[in-house]
Amino acid sequence: MKPSIVLYKKLPADLHQRLEQHFSIVEFEGITEENRTKVFNALQQAEGLIGSGGAVNKELLDHAPRLRGVSTISVGYDNFDVDELTRRDIPLMHTPTVLTETVADTVMALVLSTARRVVNVAERVKAGEWNSNIGADWFGVDVHHKTIGIIGMGRIGLAVAQRAHFGFNMPVLYNARSQHKAAEERFGAKKCELDELLAKSDFVCVLLPLTEQTFHTIGKEQLAKMKSSAILISAGRGPVIDEKALIAALKEGTIHAAGMDVFETEPLPKDSPLLSLPNVVALPHIGSATHETRYGMAACAVDNLIAALTGEIKENCVNPQVLKK
Numbered sequence: 001m002k003p004s005i006v007l008y009k010k011l012p013a014d015l016h017q018r019l020e021q022h023f024s025i026v027e028f029e030g031i032t033e034e035n036r037t038k039v040f041n042a043l044q045q046a047e048g049l050i051g052s053g054g055a056v057n058k059e060l061l062d063h064a065p066r067l068r069g070v071s072t073i074s075v076g077y078d079n080f081d082v083d084e085l086t087r088r089d090i091p092l093m094h095t096p097t098v099l100t101e102t103v104a105d106t107v108m109a110l111v112l113s114t115a116r117r118v119v120n121v122a123e124r125v126k127a128g129e130w131n132s133n134i135g136a137d138w139f140g141v142d143v144h145h146k147t148i149g150i151i152g153m154g155r156i157g158l159a160v161a162q163r164a165h166f167g168f169n170m171p172v173l174y175n176a177r178s179q180h181k182a183a184e185e186r187f188g189a190k191k192c193e194l195d196e197l198l199a200k201s202d203f204v205c206v207l208l209p210l211t212e213q214t215f216h217t218i219g220k221e222q223l224a225k226m227k228s229s230a231i232l233i234s235a236g237r238g239p240v241i242d243e244k245a246l247i248a249a250l251k252e253g254t255i256h257a258a259g260m261d262v263f264e265t266e267p268l269p270k271d272s273p274l275l276s277l278p279n280v281v282a283l284p285h286i287g288s289a290t291h292e293t294r295y296g297m298a299a300c301a302v303d304n305l306i307a308a309l310t311g312e313i314k315e316n317c318v319n320p321q322v323l324k325k
């Protein structure tokens with residue numbers, strides 16, 4: 001008999017078939033308040049779990065006594081209780097690398113669209129406001145040769161640094177816990193303290209994962225240290241930025257603008273003040289959302305689960321210490 005797995009995200013047909021060759025699949029559309037009991041029931045027999053979104057915590061794991069492998073269709077894993085998985089010797093697999101370049105493209109889209117006011121200006125054209133030669137009220141600010149500060153110099157940070165350096169001649173600053181030789185040698189990046197990065201950068205680009213340490217890394221105090229002409233780009237996880245403090249800073253002119261792909265609450269509530277600020281570009285968490293990359297992530301996650309349940313993990317394991325036991 002094939003091992004049973006719970007799948008909680010729709011997959012392309014060929015990938016679904018690949019999973020079916022190995023496993024008997026019980027499928028759900030997400031893990032929600034509504035289907036929670038059904039998911040918990042299915043988990044009683046499940047040896048594998050694959051999907052994205054929703055909390056995979058102790059309560060859920062308590063309903064999954066036979067679980068041997070978990071695969072998320074994402075690189076971020078802040079919604080998983082990794083300690084609890086590790087305590088139970090369950091490998092957690094994720095999808096790094098396959099989405100790096102696509103997310104870096106999204107970050108540059110936010111840099112360009114905030115600086116050049118692409119969304120705002122295009123809306124004005126559609127509204128019929130382009131009636132004569134444009135004046136200064138349509139102008140943006142330059143991107144090329146401006147300083148970009150990257151907080152979270154990992155895979156995506158490095159890909160952003162590459163674009164900024166080679167594409168836009170931007171000096172690159174970064175703040176990190178350790179030195180990144182590749183970024184320094186290839187892109188002339190300079191490591192600096194957070195305060196210095198905030199004070200010197202024209203674009204502050206936050207690409208940190210969400211952890212206990214990174215929660216509200218950027219708050220009122222940090223925003224006050226930025227240039228009033230600076231633009232904040234947030235594409236890691238929403239709670240890394242104190243959104244209330246950011247809204248105040250944008251309203252008061254403490255900083256110039258913000259480009260955001262992630263928010264403290266997603267989907268962004270319809271009454272969020274961010275939606276009525278003209279100096280905000282808000283995207284619906286589309287960092288990796290291209291057809292090619294989302295397919296690549298799903299394929300990677302499927303292969304990851306197969307590897308985890310056949311004992312053949314070679315890469316992409318978040319808690320590799322469970323493999324040594």
Ligand SMILES: NC(=O)C1=CN([C@@H]2O[C@H](COP(=O)(O)OP(=O)(O)OC[C@H]3O[C@@H](n4cnc5c(N)ncnc54)[C@H](O)[C@@H]3O)[C@@H](O)[C@H]2O)C=CC1
Nearest residue numbers: 076152153154155156176177208209213235236261287288
């Ligand atoms: N907007 C979107 O759609 C997407 C968002 N993401 C987010 O981006 C994050 C980063 O992805 P990758 O670059 O692939 O991960 P990564 O693990 O390669 O990079 C994260 C970097 O942050 C650094 N870091 C972690 N904690 C830190 C701290 N307390 N202080 C300073 N630096 C710290 C790490 O050392 C690492 O260099 C993901 O965890 C995910 O949350 C990822 C993909 C898509």
Ligand SMILES: O=C(O)C(=O)CO
Nearest residue numbers: 073074075076287288
């Ligand atoms: O992979 C992730 O962590 C995302 O946020 C979506 O691609």
